[in-house]
Amino acid sequence: MRIGELSHRVGVSRDAIRLYERRGLIQSQEGDAETNNYRIYPEDAVLTLELIRDAQAAGVTLADLSILIGQLAAVDGDDFDGDAFLAGKISEVEARITQSQRFLETLKTTRQALEDAPKDAS
Template sequence: MRIGEIASRAGVSRDTVRFYERMGLLNEAAQPHLSNNYKEYSALALRRIELITHAKALGFTLREIADVIGAWEQEALAPGEKRVLIREKIREVENKAHSLAVLRVALSEALDKVESGCSDELPA
């Protein structure tokens, strides 16, 4: 896939694809023909962009995403160390899920108050 196709399929801009590549979130795309500047992106690159987009939508920073990707790809890390790092990220996801659930309850309670005509205003 060329950059336009991968960007379209992933729902991001071409600049975003280039940015992720510069940040090291994507492996350098192959340039099969030295006679032009076209790069070929793999299906793995598409899946990676989709993962990044999803993680960002859930509130993870690009640095946090890069940490997980880096841990996964580091050959210097033993499998046990990779498991520890990934489990740590899973705990962070679980903590965020819990925080979101608490926020949802609070918002639902606020909505119930608004719909019932109750007010939190102090009397004058």
């Protein structure tokens, strides 16, 4: 599919998609005379973009993500000795989730407190 459709389906801007591609996170067939010089993205680019979105929510940078995506793809390919990297990221993401949950509790407690003390309670 072309970039417009991809962008529309995933809800990611064309510019962001192009950025990810330059950073090696997704691939596309380069356009030739046939396709009007328009790049063609494979169906699974949709999944990759969704993965990127989740990863970013988890605080992973694009640079790290490009390494990780390599590992995801290499799952049954080369022997890849980068398992330490993967383990490291898992720890980081777990830590971030813990912190996020702690913060979430604070927010909820606050909301509760605000509700219990209706406005104008002086």
